[in-house]
Amino acid sequence: MKKLLGIALASAAAGLCLSALKKASDEQTVELSPVKRSSPNKKAILVVSFGTSYAQTREKTIGAIEEDFRSAFPEYTIRRAFTSKMIIKKLRERDGIEVDTVAQALEKLEAEGYSTVICQPTHVMGGFEFDDVKREVENWKGRFDHIACGWPLLTSSEDYEQVTEALVQEFSNIPSDAALVLMGHGTEHPANATYPALDYRLKARGCKNFFVGTVEGYPDLQTVMQEVAAIHASKVFLAPLMVVAGDHAINDLCGEEEDSWKSCFEQAGYQTEPILKGLGEYPAFRRIYLEHCVQCIQSLESEQ
Structure with missing residues (x-):
């Protein structure tokens, strides 16, 4: 390429x-x-x-x-x-x-x-x-x-490789005993398979503490929380897997409402840290x- x-x-x-x-x-x-x-x-x-x-x-x-x-x-x-x-x-x-x-x-x-x-x-x-x-x-x-x-963004096998490497580089400061949770939008479209595919790529790259979830598709929040619990993470970093850090990132991911991802992880006993930067940055x-x-x-x- x-x-x-x-x-x-x-x-x-x-x-x-x-x-x-x-x-x-x-x-x-x-x-x-x-x-x-x-x-x-x-x-x-x-x-x-x-x-x-x-x-x-x-x-x-x-x-x-x-x-x-x-x-x-x-x-x-x-x-x-x-x-x-x-x-x-x-x-x-x-x-x-x-x-x-x-x-x-x-x-x-x-x-x-x-x-x-x-x-x-x-x-x-x-x-x-x-x-x-x-x-x-x-x-x-x-x-x-x-x-x-x-x-x-994510179309070819090489795209997945490039995006995976970019995520590894951009989030290289995530401690090994912490988790990075990336929130995608999710969809009922068959292309929702993009998200678990990227998660698989990250794990294959050695990023066992990187997790991809979605607001409206699979993997959902419950699935991601189970996976985070399995690695006994001490802290959860939250970042949007979206081009912009807009409504979903500000409210669904990092909002103060009790059903936001940030609130759900905190209720489960985790420290959280939002990273409100869209992929376009x-x-x-x-x-x-x-x-x-x-x-x-x-x-x-x-x-x-």
Whole structure:
């Protein structure tokens, strides 16, 4: 994969620059020249996120991902779309902030004369939201010269390897006698298998004190608490396995309500320590989205 990325970034056809990607990984920004709207080959990357109504984490995560894309793909216009209509509605009514749905964003790009569009989701796995994005992209084929959709964070075997290594590095300060509990969203979609698969990968990597759970799927809180009890952990660190540290992280994971994960572990006698950082705050995870976008561009160009 890394070799593929290097080749892709070096190709003149893709127009990608390895030094630009390095800047993105190091959280640096670059000066961009204005997009020439009269260009006969206007290209855009639509960064598609579930969304969050929490402004601080939105800029630290989704905003950071989008800035990395601006640095890595200077020849593309970067646009934002959310898949959660509830969050879009809340932002409009509460804050006066307008965020497009995928369909609205594509309509604007078509009206502005763009010929190539890459939709890159920031979802963790390929659940219902990702299915909707893919379906929307299919519906728009024929209205752009070229349109394609990249993959979510956890898709290929190499993705799991990269995410596992990133988690090991980012949480290397977790004591061996403590537990790290990562909360994912969970879903009724078959892609919920992503979570136990990642948990298995972490255990195989030697992280016997790392646990993956979900709010709305499997493994659930009860399962995770049983596993934590089995290793006799002295303390539990709680972190979201989500791109943003939004409502689920603030309330379901670390809230003061008696049914939050933090409260449940404390009621069971554990000390707890929240780590309220979304995956989008870590350069290692953001880079995977960049790699997926490069792959998407390469695949699109190979079909031309």
